[in-house]
Amino acid sequence: MTAAVGSPAALWVITAGFIFNLPAVRASRRPHVVFILADDFGWFDVGYHGSEIRTPNLDRLSARGVRLENYYVQPLCTPSRNQLMTGRYQIHTGLQHQIIWPCQPSCVPLDEKLLPELMKDAGYASHMVGKWHLGMFRKDCLPTRRGFDSYFGYLTGGEDYFTHVRCSPISALNLSRCALDLRDGEAVAVGYEGVYSTELLSERAVSIIEGHNRDKPLFLYVALQAVHAPLQVPERYVAPYSFITDPHRRLYAGMVSAMDEAVGNITVALQRRGFWDNTVLVFSTDNGGQTLYGGSNWPLRGRKWSLWEGGVRGVGFVAGPLLNRPGTVSHELIHISDWLPTLVGLAEGSTNGTKPLDGFNVWNTISKGFASPRLELLHNIDPLYVDIAPCPGRHRQFTLSPPVTSSFNVSIHAAIRSSNWKLLTGYPGCAVWFPRPGHNISSELDPLKSVMLFDVEKDPEERNEVSAQFPAIVDFLLSRLQHLQKRASPINFPDDDPRCDPGPSGAWGPWE
Ligand SMILES: *[C@@H]1O[C@H](CO)[C@@H](O)[C@H](O)[C@H]1NC(C)=O
Ligand SMILES: *[C@@H]1O[C@H](CO)[C@@H](O)[C@H](O)[C@H]1NC(C)=O
Ligand SMILES: *[C@@H]1O[C@H](CO)[C@@H](O)[C@H](O)[C@H]1NC(C)=O
Numbered sequence: 001m002t003a004a005v006g007s008p009a010a011l012w013v014i015t016a017g018f019i020f021n022l023p024a025v026r027a028s029r030r031p032h033v034v035f036i037l038a039d040d041f042g043w044f045d046v047g048y049h050g051s052e053i054r055t056p057n058l059d060r061l062s063a064r065g066v067r068l069e070n071y072y073v074q075p076l077c078t079p080s081r082n083q084l085m086t087g088r089y090q091i092h093t094g095l096q097h098q099i100i101w102p103c104q105p106s107c108v109p110l111d112e113k114l115l116p117e118l119m120k121d122a123g124y125a126s127h128m129v130g131k132w133h134l135g136m137f138r139k140d141c142l143p144t145r146r147g148f149d150s151y152f153g154y155l156t157g158g159e160d161y162f163t164h165v166r167c168s169p170i171s172a173l174n175l176s177r178c179a180l181d182l183r184d185g186e187a188v189a190v191g192y193e194g195v196y197s198t199e200l201l202s203e204r205a206v207s208i209i210e211g212h213n214r215d216k217p218l219f220l221y222v223a224l225q226a227v228h229a230p231l232q233v234p235e236r237y238v239a240p241y242s243f244i245t246d247p248h249r250r251l252y253a254g255m256v257s258a259m260d261e262a263v264g265n266i267t268v269a270l271q272r273r274g275f276w277d278n279t280v281l282v283f284s285t286d287n288g289g290q291t292l293y294g295g296s297n298w299p300l301r302g303r304k305w306s307l308w309e310g311g312v313r314g315v316g317f318v319a320g321p322l323l324n325r326p327g328t329v330s331h332e333l334i335h336i337s338d339w340l341p342t343l344v345g346l347a348e349g350s351t352n353g354t355k356p357l358d359g360f361n362v363w364n365t366i367s368k369g370f371a372s373p374r375l376e377l378l379h380n381i382d383p384l385y386v387d388i389a390p391c392p393g394r395h396r397q398f399t400l401s402p403p404v405t406s407s408f409n410v411s412i413h414a415a416i417r418s419s420n421w422k423l424l425t426g427y428p429g430c431a432v433w434f435p436r437p438g439h440n441i442s443s444e445l446d447p448l449k450s451v452m453l454f455d456v457e458k459d460p461e462e463r464n465e466v467s468a469q470f471p472a473i474v475d476f477l478l479s480r481l482q483h484l485q486k487r488a489s490p491i492n493f494p495d496d497d498p499r500c501d502p503g504p505s506g507a508w509g510p511w512e
Contacts, residue, residue: 031322032218032279033119033343034270036263037084038315039077039131039158039228040304042289044296044436045256046315051296052244052437053253057264058283058317065281065319066366067329072377072417073287073336075304075311075429077133077157079380080286080336081223085114085134085146087340087351087359089378091484094492097384100135102156102168102508103500106492107135108146113353115340116147119219122349125149125212129204130223133157137497138512144186152189152204153223154181156508161197161225161232164189166508172498179502181509188507196234197225198255202262206269217347218275222266223286226259229293233258249437252294267319277321280346284316284336291434292389298436301462305389306429307379307415309460324367332372333417338362377417381485384493385413391430393445406478408485410450416477416484420457421470423477425450433461451478 047055048062074080078099079090085108090096093109100106108114116126128148135141136155143151159166159181167178182189192200205222212218231251238254263283270276288311289295290304302308314336337359344351345361358378364370408414413426431448435441446465453467453474467474499511 029278030122030217030348031320031346032220032270032275033124033346034218034220034266034279034281035084035222035339035343036266036281036283037081037130037221037223038259038283038285039223039225040287040290040293040295041227041256041259041285041315042295042297042303043300043310043313043315044298045227045252045289049315053256054240055256055260057260057267061263061267061281061283061319062317064326065317066323066325068316068318068334068366069329070331071284071314071316071334072312072379073285073314073316074380075287075306077131077228077286081132081134082108083335083337083359084339085116086112087115087337087354087357088112089337089358089380091378091381091488092355092358094489096380096382096488097491097493099157100133101496102166103170103172103496103498104135105137105494105497105512107137107141110140112355114146115343116143116219116221118147118340118344118349118351118354119347120147120149121353122344122347123217124219124347125216126219126221127151127208128221128223129153129208130201130221131157131225132223136508136510137500139186139510142186142510148221150185150208152184153201154225155183156181158225158228158230160230162195163193164197170498170501171496173501177501180507182507183509188509196258198258198262201225202265205266209266209269209273209275212273212275214273214275219343219347224259224262226262227252227255227295229290231255231293237261244437246294246437248294249296255294279320280322280343281319282316282339282343283319285314287311288313296434296437298434299461301433302428302430303434305387306431307413307424308428308431309456309462310434311429312379312415313460318366322367325369328369330366330369332362332365333374333377333419334362334365334372335359335374335377338374342366375419376480378484379415379417381412381414381481381488382491383409383412384491385426385429387427387429389430392432392441405475406482408478408482410478412485414481414485416481417456418477418480420455421473421477422454422456422462423467423474423481424452424454425478425481428452453477
């Protein structure tokens, strides 16, 4: 195995040669990279975590791949996608607060070099299908201007699965506007009304695979709408779930089944073209599940929009025959910002032109089981945080006593991880342990403190708050937050621009 150290191509020779006994001449080819991002897919919503929802394709692919069980994403859509595309924390791009709303004149800073640009530089064909949600007020912000050769999808954060219409308030105009949000390249895509998004997007991904010139390596980013609200799904996907009594959960389960089928269809297309033997497929959620709309992160605490594990510990795995240790489970610390250096590494590309990365190349960790190079993980620091969704129960916050020595303002919403330790400050977001689906909500909540420490390795449910027992660790992590916050970019969260209004018959899109 030591001979495989070095380039991914060398690794491929050994793995593929060993397992498939393919001719060596193919070994010099760099792998196709297919990245499938699910939206709001919760920890307890995948079959292999014991869910009542059936995900045969995800289960089978991951069983032959590497399941990432200590894998983190951001608690929201824009931030996760931002970190995937830049390899950098939100505090370094100004996007540490919430998401990009449809009328905000904001996008991922144009001086950031994005993952698809790096893949293109490395000689890849790069295509994107699905949800962008990284800003679109100017044409320069669009995926087609940021490294993707082709794009088919929608630019905002969510919409109707059948009409592809997004409704959004425009505060400056005191109105709510509903307009189409679907593009083919930069042109508005009409004629898809009635086609269910999960099928529309996966069919597009399949046709890209079918039309791909096999002489070039392929980078395909499929950002599915599933399984974000609204809860909409063709009846045939819901039929097997009549045993689920909660109507939200039942529809959600159907949406998950459609998504699982989409992933299956994409892998079958890769196999049909003969690409699969040279493909690295990554599957990841973008954040924890939204319990208000059928998602579950049981037994983890919290949900989407929170810094509890239910918001940030993500479902993720890597599949494909290039893995050195297929059929394993990784408990190494991995974060969504790590994909950029990891995938560019697989592409034998260069991260030249990026700003200082927060991500690490974790290919040896995933493929060979090496220790993760990542020792620390900043979940976020957001001084403007507010929880906008209703959260059951009440809990008050108390300041920690005795007072901490650090100068970090502990009323700020922030969380940081270092090896087994996780420190949270301020209000982390909805703190409830939502029950296993089908069970009743039970647990009384203790009051929250403004500084909380958990040993998330031993206590992934964040039940046992231990800041009083480990003051030196608290001080150290607060000093790390202070250090990072001092270097953070100013928050960019502009007011809505009324010029965003597409009018009664237009489509959401660039207005500047
Ligand atoms: C906004 O619109 C609503 C209903 O259309 C109206 O009642 C309200 O007065 C309007 N507010 C402003 C500030 O114009
Ligand atoms: C998967 O492929 C089958 C066969 O082409 C098709 O009927 C089905 O709609 C596809 N599912 C999705 C989610 O795209
Ligand atoms: C990195 O980029 C600079 C400036 O574009 C260029 O001069 C240099 O050759 C590049 N280095 C590598 C290793 O690609």
